[in-house]
Amino acid sequence: MDLGISGKTALVLGGGGGIGGAVARALAGESANVAVADIDLGAAARTAKAVEAAGARALAIEWDLGDLQSIDRHVRRVEETLGPVDILVNNTGGPPPSPVLGQDHAVWLSHFGSMVLSVMAITDRVAPSMKSRGWGRIITSTSSGVISPIPGLGLSNTLRASLLGWSKTLAREIAADGITCNVVVPGRISTARVNFLDEAKAAREGKTAQQAVEESLASIPAGRYGEPQEYAATVAFLAGVPAAYITGSVVRVDGGLITGI
Numbered sequence: 001m002d003l004g005i006s007g008k009t010a011l012v013l014g015g016g017g018g019i020g021g022a023v024a025r026a027l028a029g030e031s032a033n034v035a036v037a038d039i040d041l042g043a044a045a046r047t048a049k050a051v052e053a054a055g056a057r058a059l060a061i062e063w064d065l066g067d068l069q070s071i072d073r074h075v076r077r078v079e080e081t082l083g084p085v086d087i088l089v090n091n092t093g094g095p096p097p098s099p100v101l102g103q104d105h106a107v108w109l110s111h112f113g114s115m116v117l118s119v120m121a122i123t124d125r126v127a128p129s130m131k132s133r134g135w136g137r138i139i140t141s142t143s144s145g146v147i148s149p150i151p152g153l154g155l156s157n158t159l160r161a162s163l164l165g166w167s168k169t170l171a172r173e174i175a176a177d178g179i180t181c182n183v184v185v186p187g188r189i190s191t192a193r194v195n196f197l198d199e200a201k202a203a204r205e206g207k208t209a210q211q212a213v214e215e216s217l218a219s220i221p222a223g224r225y226g227e228p229q230e231y232a233a234t235v236a237f238l239a240g241v242p243a244a245y246i247t248g249s250v251v252r253v254d255g256g257l258i259t260g261i
Helices: 016-031 041-053 068-081 105-133 154-177 191-204 209-218 230-238
Strands: 010-013 033-039 058-060 087-090 136-141 181-184 252-255
Touching: 010 016, 010 068, 010 105, 016 033, 016 041, 016 087, 016 209, 016 230, 033 041, 041 058, 041 181, 058 068, 068 105, 087 105, 105 136, 105 154, 105 181, 105 252, 136 154, 136 230, 154 181, 191 209, 230 252
Parallel strands: 010 033, 010 087, 033 058, 087 136, 136 181, 181 252
Antiparallel strands: none
């Protein structure tokens, strides 16, 4: 299927990681040019190299999402190098495992800035240009915890859930401008982040990492963790022309993990 995004410009946040990197490569496979943003410039550069190997243009940017004052500068660099942003993939890092009770207010504010306000502010920056062209895609990656809260991930469950209300509201505001706005929810995708969470869960519960993995696998009807490229394929489809009538949706890529309807 031709997704119709050849020559479009995509900005992928967290593009140096497992999920973000896979998304960047999937979009490049559709001949989209990709700006890869990550707090780790080396990781962003590696993804950018893979994008270029696929025949697309790339730009690696060292981007700390907690620094809201840098947004305009970074976006202008993307615009000057690759062109105005047509596809925005909001993919932020996750906070450490934690309960919700007793967290210092400074911790909440710090992660709210990097995980939520950054997404809103970057979207605010690129949406007017999308409107002027009558086309755009805003895709936000969250966590299965926004639907079924994950024990021990209090900060993540709470902060990421706020992005669902924001995305749904935004989708209605900009649908007539030819811009879609969707949320993609990963289940257990095989990445360094999920490995870290498995190890943290094992340490909390006095188990081995393998036992923690086996418990997770037992809860997934598909019987395995998802691959980053499987998740990325869903994001790429939502970024394409054939998905023009999908907006305001929450799409699960979870192997059947989430039990709620």
